[in-house]
Amino acid sequence: MKTAHLLLWRHAEAQIGYPDDQRTLTSRGEQQAQRTARWLQDHIPPSTQLLCSPSLRTQQTSQAFSANFTALTALGTQTTWHELLHCCGWSDAYLEQPPSTLIVGHQPTLGQATALLLTGEPSQWSIRKGALWWLTLRQKNGENQIVLRTVIDPDFL
Secondary structure, three states: OOOEEEEEEEOOOEOOOOOHHHOOEOHHHHHHHHHHHHHHHHHOOOOOEEEEOOOHHHHHHHHHHOOOOEEOHHHOOOOOHHHHHHHOOOOOOOOOOOOOEEEEEOOOHHHHHHHHHHHOOOOOOOOOOOOEEEEEEEEEOOEEEEEEEEEEOHHHO
């Protein structure tokens, strides 16, 4: 098994408003997305697929990194951690070789998925707006392990 990567990026700061799926990034949010995108361009494997929620704020966050992304209804604001992991191949069958994936999504789903992968329980972990959690699936001594590779807060870049 090769190493696989799952990067969970919460959308950057967005305007308050309605309808929820049409909220745009604030000026601060645009800066957050750009800082994280610059960091990603220097660090992630080039074959990483980019998936996002269909909401405008996640698409704008994704576009700061690449115009080549896929917006999936299954990653919308109402998705569950199980649906999110299924969309990227990191579901219960993650013992196989999932593709390296960057997902731009929402809370609480991103926090729940991160908690599940690192602890075995889908706890209510909070991921800040614009922050990125990078998890790696590797095989060591014949066992699959999930390792927290890094956590990035755009305010520190």
